[in-house]
Amino acid sequence: MRFVSFFLFFATALFALNIEIADSNVTNGRTALLEFKKEKNIEYRSVLFDDKSYKIFKNPLDDERFYVLLPISYYEKPSDKKVEIFYVEDDKERxxxxxxxxxxxxxxxxxxxxxxxxxxxxxxxxxRASKEYAEAMALYKTTTKQSYISSEFIVPMDSKITSEFGKARVYNGSLKSYHGGTDFRANDGTPLIACNNGKVVLAKDRFYSGGSVVIDHGHGIYSCYFHMSKLDVKEGSMVKKGETIGLSGSTGRVTGPHLHFGIRVAAQQVDPLQFVELINKNLLKGTK
Structure with missing residues (x-):
């Protein structure tokens, strides 16, 4: 996998804004993180990236810091990307x-x-598949203003990774999709745990993903757990990090039992392990 470091070009002076850009590795399918320190007389509003607006949120664990997550599409081609930051300074929009x-x-x-x-x-x-896709996308496009996160993310199970995020998938000789998550080896009936606190917004059997659980962590962040044989949570229930949400299985479109673990940021599929590492190392550092 090939990476390149951020380079910055400021169209105008940014001395009024104290900005930190986390993770120097930016490729398609990954997440970029911008952090802002609280400044006197400045109110952060939003970021415009690829003609889409992203809200700047307060760090859930630090009232002195703000952040925005920018998901890079899997289909993004190598290019220079512009990020426009909107804020109010001394009652003037800038x-x-x-x-x-x-x-x-x-x-x-x-x-x-x-x-x-x-x-x-x-x-x-x-x-059926189209209906389920539309239902899921409506959830992913919903941004909960409240953050349920109170500590670092964890992975839903400790097991060998059998398929990484981003692989182009050829099913029965025909290229159909790319892998939108990370697969963990898991025998049928292995307990799966929530990667962080949140609200269950989907818990049902689906055509492609089989037994599925989706958890809303707030601020447009969702975690997904697919191909489960048993669901131990219901839609609308609150879960804690590390709580068992069900058992692994081989339901849906699969070649065998495993867990598909995914992360959505602002409705975009991103590399879940890079996301976890990025968030823990920067936004939630030191909070086990």
């Missing part, structure tokens, strides 16, 4: 711009053999 470069992660391909009914869909299955 903006500043900076640039950084996104490079290609050069994801590999993997070939999988699955039941043909999961690749070439009947009209009924296609209708």
């Amino acid at each position: 903006s500043k711009s900076l640039f950084f470069r996104v490079e290609s992660a050069d994801y590999e391909k993997e070939t999988l053999s699955v039941d043909s009914s999961k690749v070439t869909l009947s009209k009924e299955d296609q209708k």
Whole structure:
């Protein structure tokens, strides 16, 4: 995997803003983090990135700091990206711009053999899959103003990774998608735990992902747990970090039992392990 460091070009002086950019590795499918220190007479508003507005939030554990997460699309080509920061200073609306470069992660391909009914869909299955996709995207596009996070993220199980994020997936000889999460080896019935505090917003069986749980952590951050054989939580329930949410399985479109673990930021699929490392190392550092 190939990375490149951020380079910054300030369109105008940023001395009024104290900005830190975390993680020098920016590639497609990863998350960038901008942090702002509290400054007198400055109110942070939002960031415009790729024609999309992202709200600047207060750090859930530090009232003196603010942050914004910028998910880089998997389909992003190598390019120089502009970030425009909007804020109010002494009751006047202002903006500043900076640039950084996104490079290609050069994801590999993997070939999988699955039941043909999961690749070439009947009209009924296609209708079901489309409905479930729309339902999930409506959730991911919802940004909860409150953050439920009170400490570092953890991974949902301790096991060997069998498939990393971003691999282009060839199902039964046909390129269909890319891998939007990280797969962990897990025999049927292995307990799975929540990666952080949050609210369960989806808990049901779905066509592609089988037994599925999605947790809202607030501020547009969602964690996803797919192919489960048993769900121990219900939609609307609150969960704590480390709490068992169900058991692993082989439901949905799979080649065998495992856990698919994913993270969504502002509705965008991102590398979940890079996200966890980025957030823990910077935003939530020192909070076990």
